[in-house]
Amino acid sequence: MTDRPTLDQLSAELPRDIAPPADLWADIRAGLEPRDAVALPRTGMAFRTRQLIAAGLVVAVASSAITALALRNRGATQQAAEAAPSRPAAPELPVVLANAEHGYTRSVDALQRTLDERRDSLAPSTVATVERSLRVADSAIAEARAALTQDPANRALAALFASNYERKIDLMRRATELAPRT
Amino acid sequence: MKRLLLVALLPAVAGAQQKVLRGHSASPTVSVRLVAAVGAVRVVGWDRDSVELTGMIPKGARVAFASGAPVELPTGMKMYIEMPDDAQPLDGSLQLRVPKGARVWVKTGSAAIEVTGVTGGLDLNVVGGSITVHGSPRELRAESMDGNVVVDGSPEWMRAKTATGDITLQGGQDVGASTISGAIRASGGEVERVKLEATSGAISFASSLSRSAHVELETHSGPIDISLPVKSSLDIDVSTITGAIDNLWSKKRPAAGSEGRGMTLATSSGMEGARIQVRSFKGTVQLRPR
Numbered sequence: 001m002t003d004r005p006t007l008d009q010l011s012a013e014l015p016r017d018i019a020p021p022a023d024l025w026a027d028i029r030a031g032l033e034p035r036d037a038v039a040l041p042r043t044g045m046a047f048r049t050r051q052l053i054a055a056g057l058v059v060a061v062a063s064s065a066i067t068a069l070a071l072r073n074r075g076a077t078q079q080a081a082e083a084a085p086s087r088p089a090a091p092e093l094p095v096v097l098a099n100a101e102h103g104y105t106r107s108v109d110a111l112q113r114t115l116d117e118r119r120d121s122l123a124p125s126t127v128a129t130v131e132r133s134l135r136v137a138d139s140a141i142a143e144a145r146a147a148l149t150q151d152p153a154n155r156a157l158a159a160l161f162a163s164n165y166e167r168k169i170d171l172m173r174r175a176t177e178l179a180p181r182t
Numbered sequence: 183m184k185r186l187l188l189v190a191l192l193p194a195v196a197g198a199q200q201k202v203l204r205g206h207s208a209s210p211t212v213s214v215r216l217v218a219a220v221g222a223v224r225v226v227g228w229d230r231d232s233v234e235l236t237g238m239i240p241k242g243a244r245v246a247f248a249s250g251a252p253v254e255l256p257t258g259m260k261m262y263i264e265m266p267d268d269a270q271p272l273d274g275s276l277q278l279r280v281p282k283g284a285r286v287w288v289k290t291g292s293a294a295i296e297v298t299g300v301t302g303g304l305d306l307n308v309v310g311g312s313i314t315v316h317g318s319p320r321e322l323r324a325e326s327m328d329g330n331v332v333v334d335g336s337p338e339w340m341r342a343k344t345a346t347g348d349i350t351l352q353g354g355q356d357v358g359a360s361t362i363s364g365a366i367r368a369s370g371g372e373v374e375r376v377k378l379e380a381t382s383g384a385i386s387f388a389s390s391l392s393r394s395a396h397v398e399l400e401t402h403s404g405p406i407d408i409s410l411p412v413k414s415s416l417d418i419d420v421s422t423i424t425g426a427i428d429n430l431w432s433k434k435r436p437a438a439g440s441e442g443r444g445m446t447l448a449t450s451s452g453m454e455g456a457r458i459q460v461r462s463f464k465g466t467v468q469l470r471p472r
Contacts, residue, residue, distance in 0.1 A: 123291075123309070125310070126309050126310075126327060129309075129327050129328045129345055129346055130327065130345065132346070132363075133327075133345040133346060133362040133363060136362050136363050136381055136382050137362055137381055140381045140382070140402040140403065140463070143402070143463065143464075144402070144423075144463060147423055147424075147463070150441070151423075151440055151441045151443070153440075154423070154440045154441070156421040156423070156440075156461050157423050157440075157463075159400075159461060160400065160402060160423070160461055160462075160463050163379060163400055164381060164402055167360060167362060167379065167381055170343065170360070171345055171362060174325055174327075174343065175327075178309060178327075179217070179219070179289060179291065182219060182290075182291035182292070182309045
């Protein structure tokens, strides 16, 4: 809860459009790619624990990447921006957010697999509640994402987009931890 | 908990239900874990250095009670009640008495959990049912899916989460509440740091602010209602993506937002005072005096 104001303050000092140095993306990729190697256990408490760790790491790395970008770009000159390699034209999301979303979606996918495996052990009413809430979360994510493609520099919008994902992931995590027959 | 004493209870049978009665001396800050899919769980903090579990549970339920070292005043206890296959979700009720400073962890299904008088730590988890906490534990984590969470004290640290259930709280030093579509209401107490967030649920904030309070309110589509004292030394920063801002608290008018969409409202007291930050995608934000 105490990190966001700091990040907001740092972000407020950034120019509206700036391309990050090429080596930064290598660092970010290096931080994200090992997640592919996280082996998901098949069942039981170990499954949930490891999965939580993996999900936490993905979120932490994505968050750290954003923070690192803000810190490294603070005070960067326009020359540095111009020296960055050319990027694909008009990406759907700013690259930082696209990378963050990639981390989120991997967490979502992993948690969804667990939920699918555990679906039969949960009460139908619980499954219905979770699925209804996930639909609300998905709708909010889609809406924020579409808005971001139109206004990619909007920091408040980016924060809302990330928060929607975090609430969804947290809900899924809690659903995977429910006791059988509840 | 290297040394465990496991005791299987053989409760007295009373009709379709059986009685539970178990007690043990305990450290004043004992950690107690209870897993029980019963209809109601009442946790009471008392002045004695002991733990007592009483109640009625369905016939055929298995009860396990384990206490750790040292035997005379254990620092940890675990209680587990396994219901019979044909038990109804709301069968049975339990009362757990613990030393006031205990740390209590309760996990149930659709129980109504009510806690009174615990000043230590609470970690409460339900799916349906409800969670009600009276008083001000040092730490409180309350999680439910569609059950409501009500806290009428001011915990030092609190995190409450629901999917569709409502969250009602007063205040605290470090407070976080999150929901997908439930409502969050904060009023009656004082807050130092608080973050309330919802996806589609409504947020209502009317708690008092400490001098250096930091309040974050965030929603995607639910409305946010903020009630503030007329004469407050506050920095306020409100932004919406498409939602409206209705400022009845001061004369400052909201401005058009980024790219001409949404609205923003920023006011500064010019002093290092309390700060309120509000973000909404399309929910209406209203500030009004109280």
